[in-house]
Amino acid sequence: MISNHLLFKLASGEVFGQDQPIALKLLRSESSVQALEGVVMELQDSLYPLLREVSIGIDPYVIFEDADWALLIGAKPRGPGMERAAILDINGQIFAEQGKALNAVASRNVEVIVVGNRCNTNALICLKNAPDLPAKNFHALTRLDENRARFQLALQAGVFYDKVANMTIWGNHSTTQVPDFLNAKISGRPVKEVIKDTKWLEEDFTITVQKRGGVLIEKWGRSSAASTAVSIVDAMRSLVTPSPEGDWFSTGVYTTGNPYGIAEDLVFSMPCRSNGDGDYELVQDVATDDFLGDRIKKSEAELIAEKRCVAHLTEEKGHKVPNGKNDSCKK
Template identity: 25%
Template structure:
């Protein structure tokens, strides 16, 4: 597909001639697409200078025409002005414009009148609406490219909420992000009031009611673990300070991407003292969805029918996969029931050996196999996992399902208060609440204690105690009395006490996640062993 951008001053006769030619080509060629940018005469010079400087182009008049190569992973290629576009169209498409000079002048005057009328109407409409400001960091990432469609369609925030989206990128990536913003505008969504690109985080997070942190902060090769934690800590702490100074007081923050995500959420809510602690979360949906899809393929059901799988622990590190409350809907068998009818995962799989071995190996290698097949990191599933979490958080899940979510602990399940930890939650009308009736075996308790120690070691790197001893999150939290006043309340749910099944552990020092055995299935496996050692450990890469 050939996509061209035609930009110019509203009163420019040469813009009128190029516009007519571009419209004819778009009408007659199915793969020819044009995006128009019309500026007021008093805005044109500054806008032209800015975009040429960013793209290292040499052009000084109206119009400015370039071809977008975003789908090929590159920035736009400059064509030039009206004459250059005429030559380009004649050479490639055998088409040209025979518009007379008098017609060019007449049409340019009409264009100016139309532009002023449209601008006045747009300003009036903007004055009547109060759009929700959304900031997305690392906006040049392919994940954000796939995320935008779901956000502006109304499926995430709501179909009656207009959006102002601010894309935050590094200065050298502004060109790519500009292409992403053009794609978003080309969707012609009635809910997208405005989309902007900036390298200034203060500007991007100004008045934001939703901030999606998607930074790629993976550990570099040969980078010491403590240096990596400090580098990430600086980024997240700076975000927290900016959010405190610029974002809306009711702002919701989603910490995703890659890196020590739980630590990131902890530092952001620590620095953003005006934001409620329950408004900073870390999604666990991607590894949770992958665990569901592995079971769905095994028993031949839709993966959406696998519910209530729990991912405990560190969303950017070690975690524990728990199937104790997991159930299956829509399964075929001798017993049928209404859509609400479900059966435990263990009963449907009916293969403890597979659950303890092959299943864990399948979950472990899924991300690697997917990346090898695509020849690039997965982005669609990651984007959907983030927006699905936001959608459930914003509007609530009507089915009452249990999901996993990195949240600030209030002390439930003996997780230290103030520590950000992935826990089982339910969503309801814009909030979440911890499910507190999950049965915790001694084996699971030991695994959770290891993950707590891992998270506390990360915090210790950022806030070392004078005597080098391990410092609990409560001690670090005492730095801010305001934060101590923020509470996260868990709500007891149900009475099911089915024990746990298996563990998944993720990267700690930049390594892969580990999957271990625990719960009744591990005891079944241990009956054939001569000792009572804990299950062996393998690894899995966790991307969210």
């Protein structure tokens, strides 16, 4: 469902502009072949002038060949009664194999955006299995969370969402994520000067953003496919378009060398800027207070626990793997 919304946006030039031809190479499962063939027919019949090729296949070593961008969207959802360790392992094996395929055949500067949950840890697994590719090029999608946070602040302040800037999502794409109202701005002013209700910011706002995806599933009966597709487009455009002066965006990135004291060797959402060439830099000196700092540490601890669960998929070959059977994996 996410891909069905996304493909038409990519083909129309929404990401790379109206002068950049594009080839879509679609990786399918055995069960999705007929549906995907129908999507390809619709893409062909839409006569997008920039769409020069659409191909489908089941082998990632064929589909990922020379890819400049890899959007890894599919993952198995967590079913009733399924332990966290089980779903992490099942999806982790998928992303380990995709990492190996990217490492073997993709462009040496391929940009990888992992959407399938749990996306932070899946992105870590993927990059660990692609040692010949820059770890910096792997992202976990937290842009939907940022978009949700911007909307909630705009709604509370009675302004349009384009007045909200400097919005950061810290941590994991989960209910431990930390929407940062301390550094965000509304119409150029700190949020806390515009919205003076600290209790609303710390409770209602934070919890609403953290649980928005689950509430949507309860209302709609399905996950947020359309808005996820929009956020993937936003995330890609943030890397190929220069960041506005003084502003930044959120993306889950590899933590090694980060300036915020976040544990090394995780994929953690942080504030980033880009000059529009596909690369990014971490924003320096973003302030935190006790409220944000405590919650950032909780999200960090969750990701450390997830990493422990999938140690067998992330450790280098021949390296001793710590015991992954930890109580935290069962929650």
